[in-house]
Amino acid sequence: MASTATSAARLLRVNARSSVSSSRTFASDAHEHGPKRVPIWEDPMHPARWKEEHFVFASLAGWGLLFYGGYKFFTGGSKEKKDAAPSKSPATPAYH
Numbered sequence: 001m002a003s004t005a006t007s008a009a010r011l012l013r014v015n016a017r018s019s020v021s022s023s024r025t026f027a028s029d030a031h032e033h034g035p036k037r038v039p040i041w042e043d044p045m046h047p048a049r050w051k052e053e054h055f056v057f058a059s060l061a062g063w064g065l066l067f068y069g070g071y072k073f074f075t076g077g078s079k080e081k082k083d084a085a086p087s088k089s090p091a092t093p094a095y096h
Contacts, residue, residue: 035049
């Protein structure tokens, strides 16, 4: 009789734990509010639908390109020194 009561108590404890643990979720996973978020490559023309971290990466990349382009524009781009011809000094000077 004692073993039956013990096994019944064990069974009730296991069932109680499983029902409690299965209903516990994070607050963000419990209910979805608003439109479903998608990765940037699935819907590149609608930034409102992007996942937050993808929006941040795209925004930072855009600002970086804007600042880099502005820097290159206002500083004259890449300034390469172009010599028409390298100066050649004659071995013996020509006296006329």
